[in-house]
Amino acid sequence: MCNWHSDATDELCEALLSLKNREECYAFLEDICTIKEVLEMSQRLSVAKLLDKGMSYAQISQKTGVSTATISRISRCMGYGNGGYKMIIERLQEDEKND
Numbered sequence: 001m002c003n004w005h006s007d008a009t010d011e012l013c014e015a016l017l018s019l020k021n022r023e024e025c026y027a028f029l030e031d032i033c034t035i036k037e038v039l040e041m042s043q044r045l046s047v048a049k050l051l052d053k054g055m056s057y058a059q060i061s062q063k064t065g066v067s068t069a070t071i072s073r074i075s076r077c078m079g080y081g082n083g084g085y086k087m088i089i090e091r092l093q094e095d096e097k098n099d
Helices: 007-018 022-032 035-052 057-064 068-080 084-098
Strands: none
Touching: 022 035, 035 057, 035 068, 035 084, 057 068, 068 084
């Protein structure tokens, strides 16, 4: 178990898993995070998707406004992390195919 896993973070995960639709998700995110935090998280996912498509750091930085240092950090997470980005990207791609 990572040192940041706790009863409180377990409860947060359960709360996220209990959300039933996009509107509930927006409501919860707006209450628990600042708008800036939500935008930063969504921007990281966008960067991960662009990295997954093979775009260069410079192209991604130009397209998103994200620094190459942040892009590098996201790339490291994608390569050496726990597989969260990959899992979500694959699921989003599956959802796009099913729409």
